[in-house]
Amino acid sequence: MKLEIGLFGNPNCGKTTLFNALTGGNRSVGNWTGTTVTLDIGHFHYKKQAIDLVDIPGIYSLFTHTPEQLTGCEYLLNYHPDVLLNVVDSTNLERNLYLTTQLVESGIPVVVALNMHDAMQERGLFVDAKKLSELLGAPCVKISAAKGYGIDKLLDTIMAVVKNPSLCDSDRIVNQFSPEIRTKLEQIVAQIDDDAVPEHIDRHWVGLQMMKEHWQGDLPEELRGQGDAWESAISEERYRIIGQIVSQVITVSPLIRRRQLSERIDDIVCNRYLALPIFCVVMFLIFFLAFGPLGNALNDLFEHLFTDLIAGWVSDGLAAIGASAFVSGLIVDGIIGGVGAVIVFLPQLAILFICLSLLEFSGYMARAAFITDKLLAKFGLSGMSFIPMILGFGCSVPAIMACRALDNKKERLLTMMIIPFFSCSARMPVYAVFAAAFFTDKQYLVIFALYLLGIAVALLTSVLLRRKIMGKERAVFLMEMPPYRKPVWHCIWSSVWVRVWDFISRAGTIILLASLVVWLLSNVNFSFQMVGADQSILSSIGKFIAPVFSPMGFGYWQIAVALITGFMAKEAVISTLGVLYASTALPLSAVLTSLISPASAFALMVFVLLYTPCVATLTAMRRESRSAKYTLFMMLYQLGAAWIISFLIYQLVNLLI
Amino acid sequence: MNINDLKPTETARIISLDGLDAKTAKKLRDLGMTIGQHIKFIQRAPLGDPVWIELRGYQLAFSSRIAANIAVERGGGAS
DSSP, X not given: OOEEXXXXXXXXXXXXXXXXXXXXXXXXXXXXXXSSSOEEEEEEEETTEEEEEEEOOOOSOSSSOSHHHHHHHHHHHHSOOSEEEEEEEGGGHHHHHXXXXXXXXXXXXXXXXXXXXXXXXXXXXXXXXHHHHHHHTSOEEEOBTTTTBTHHHHHHHHHHHHHOGGGOOTTTTGGGSOHHXXXXXXXXXXXXXXXXXXXXXXXXXXXXXXXXXXXXXXXXXXXXXSTTHXXXXXXXXXXXXXHHHHHHHEEEOSSOOOOOHHHHHHHHHTOTTTHHHHHHHHHHHHXXXXXXXXXXXXXXXXXXXXXXXXXXXXXXXXXXXXXXXXXXXXXXXXXXXXXXXXXXXXXXXXHHHHHHHHHHHHTHHHHHHHHXXXXXXXXXXXXXXXXXXXXXXXXXXXXXXXXXXXXXXXXHXXXXXXXXXXXXXXXXXXXXXXXXXXXXGGHHHHHHHXXXXXXXXXXXXXXXXXXXXXXXXXXXXXXXXXOOOOOOHXXXXXXXXXXXHHHHHHIIIIIHHHHHXXXXXXXXXXXXXXXXXXXXXXHHHHHHHGGGGGGXXXXXXXXXXXXXXXXXXXXXXXXXXXXXXXXXXXXXXXXXXXXXXXXXXXXXXXXXXXXXXXXXXXXXXXXXXXXXXXHHXXXXXXXXXXXXXXXXXXXXXXXXX | OBGGGOOTTOEEEEEEOXXXXXXXXHHHHHTTOOTXXXXXXXXXXXXXXXXXXXXXXXXXXXXXXXXTTOEXXXXXXXX
């Protein structure tokens, strides 16, 4: 029998670190019917027992109404986890135990992982885990997920609880609620229809849920309370009980009471005068690392490897075995020309993703949100939108998912709408090729200008749409400020690897397929005879659309086709051009410079920056916004904005030169 | 007085969350901001908004608009 463990915890408690430590990154994505989001499931073995670990999004409480919290409740009610594993940040015990008490009440056995044991020792704090287990009614084990300490003991405890569920006591906390709440709760529990509640869930937990303002309507009139009076009374009671528990289990060493390192860092990083300059330096540094000399040198290395070495070997090999022109064209020009044009940008992408992960794991991201809140407020957003926005430079899909952190539905929608304008890493290969071909000595400046233009259009869009989406409401900031943490390299690596692998597998699937199809369609005509590219199927399609781009000077059928394939994935713009111009035997940059003017090239880059996001982004937006209407609107809006701005810039540049 | 009236390192006790809309009050209560709870004011953001406080051994930041609706009285021990 497979064992199923549900992994719960507050945001910033080290849940992801433990997930990776336990599963070694072996995960799949589960699409759970009944839940609104997809959940990560990790697979591993312990002492010959196969275990599935289901990662529930970080939450503070099971008793409120945000998408994540509903996911947590739906998971408890509709699935049958054998054990719940609750990760707790020991350095922040009171707030973390709030969720723990709610999990224990559910009636499903809970094991508590007291994480960050090492940080506790540094601060001179000691937790009595045995006593805490007794008081909570759930076994507690001290661990350090980052250092791998206590993991085996944790798993042994989980096994013990599976064998003997009576090690947990779901009533321990409930029994300590005030008599007033308990009486009310028992009255409500007596009313519960047994058939309506899954067997594995404790009635008290259901009763407490029903005392929430949201569900009170389902109760008989005499049992209802005034608004959220019960709800707030229960919160207060919970914290009162937790306060008593914590005072009994935590001992503070009198010798160590020095100021936290984290606070001393914040004295500088969040200093009134230094905060904004430091923020700008950090942002510049990321850009410089990824797109500066280091990233470029690595790219050149990859490019040499692909286009010179591998393509050379393969075409020599194919010639040696006497392959036909069709086959060698398909492989060398189609596959290597297309996929290679994209894959050379892998190093720059990896650097960018490492930087973004570092920002997230270290805790600086929350500070950046804090610092930029007032600035974003001018555009109808708040600092809460900052994190999704900056993640958008990596990839729009995780950025749109990160919008879940925004409680306010309208603010979430507004942020989602502007994310595609933040230039994602897939667009970078396009800029890089054009900038290197047309603006040799000024390429950094040109790429930097594009990034800035993207941000400007995003903020402008927010100003335009805020009235329509937000109405009179104003965005609000509310965020935990976690202490700085030393980056744990294997965690950063595994988060970077997911994204890097996504890029590689896209190159091997979508880009490969698109390259093949493009090559094929550009070499045959409608009666499927091999013809020159000019009479091919693709040229007919491209020539139909190309006039739309003539006002910007890039109305060529090859470019029109490239932009269409860019809809599948933006980097396909380059792979398609690579395929279509491969037969000219000139480097792509030489072909392009002979074809269009620098002004046209810049207008084209602007168009690629702003036009309709890729299919994956649109799918994510549709799923997360749950609105086909807004997704469609956004698609058309971006297409329109891209054309108009690209046109204006082209005309402007031509006027100036 | 409310949280906006506090200065860095000052401590205070929460008196009421009644000025807040129900949703925000509930969220703050879940985060441990209960009546009678001690808090410490850490700092204001460089541009003046949001504010940053400490309670129950951890740190939380929120808009001044929220802070303005949380009634406190000065004094009390550390959180």
